[in-house]
Amino acid sequence: MLSLILPTYNEAANISNLLEMLDGVLAHIPHEIIVVDDNSPDQTWKVATETSKLRGCIKVLRRMHKKGLSSAVVDGLDAAHGTILAVMDADGQHDAQLLLSLAENIRQGADISIGSRYVEGGSVGSWVRDRRIISTIGTLFAKRLSRVPVSDPLGGYFVLKRSLYRTVRPKLHPTGFKILLEILAAVPKGTKLSEVPLIFRMRLHGQSKLSLRVHFAFLCQIIRLSFRLCTESLRKGGMALFTGLIVASALTLLPRVFALRLLYTDASFRSRTQSALTTVADREGWLLSDIDIRSVSKDSIDILHRDHLRTETPVRHCTIDLSSSTLSCPQ
Ligand SMILES: Nc1nc2c(ncn2[C@@H]2O[C@H](COP(=O)(O)OP(=O)(O)OP(=O)(O)O)[C@@H](O)[C@H]2O)c(=O)[nH]1
Ligand SMILES: [Mg+2]
Secondary structure, eight states: OEEEEEEESSOHHHHHHHHHHHHHHTTTSOEEEEEEEOOOTTOHHHHHHHHHHHOTTEEEEEOSSOOOHHHHHHHHHHHOOOSEEEEOOSSSOSOTTHHHHHHHHHHTTOSEEEEESSSTTOBOOSOOHHHHHHHHHHHHHHHHHOSSOOSOTTOSOEEEEHHHHHHHGGGOOOOSSOHHHHHHTTSOTTOOEEEEEOBOOOOSSSOOOOOHHHHHHHHHHHHHHHHHHHHHHHHHHHHHHHHHHHHHHHHHHHHHHHHTHHHHHOHHHHHHHHHHHHHHHHHHTOOGGGEEEEEEOSSEEEEEEOOTTOOSOOOEEEEEETTTTEEEOOO
């Protein structure tokens, strides 16, 4: 089943048309539509509720306080039952027909499918110059924060697998408008993404909610996600350092372990070595703890001896013959 989330705030003049259009587009697909309205003063929730009485597949989630677009989308996605989850603006700017191509991409194996204004065939429509510039700069930053290559990480029209949503859900901070960016910054590496050209239409009725406050929230989101990316890279850097230290220590110890391997593998050799060392130490008046075994062979062991009093006596390199327990220390 496909679950379509429609976030609304003051879209009373648009919602009926859209729901009617969707009725046709989704006629052959098992689906549910969840309208998430923040108690719009123009009573969008009421219009949607009236329509839902005629069509069973529509649910209306009326939130009593305005909490913003991203959190409305997340609440809708949390309440959805479908295996394929879709999100679309409710102001008529997103072509409802495109939903079929987006959903088809998921059926073909994509994990997330996005309506993109920045691939060939897509466009931002008749945006004024300033909005084009802001969107281009924002998109540049956002692309760097996405974990998968994408051309339009700031869009609001996308479809994803429920399993992917479950994976990213704990990482989502649904503030501001850009929930897609939040998702793309949290997807696992190797996530399959596909994009479908989207021509962004003009609003037919109502007003945009894209305010200065929304732009500020976007700025905060970019800073927060950049910070997260940095700390993750640092953590990865820390892991690399730790692994490097372990490998370096192993490489340093390996020759020594190899030189002493007979001591680890041959019990009788170990006891012969032990008795030869004790004999030599008793005879020379050494402490066993002052003897450092460097390497062993079948007939002899190479040792370093340092006087435990740490006097001027230099460290001596000696060989003990195992059969006779004799010590030779070349000068
Ligand atoms: N529930 C809820 N929906 C919201 C909120 N803000 C915006 N929306 C809805 O989110 C969708 C996108 O918002 P718009 O204001 O159209 O933003 P936009 O499409 O980026 O900007 P325009 O191109 O100027 O329309 C619309 O369906 C809005 O009704 C909100 O605070 N709560
Ligand atoms: Mg809009």
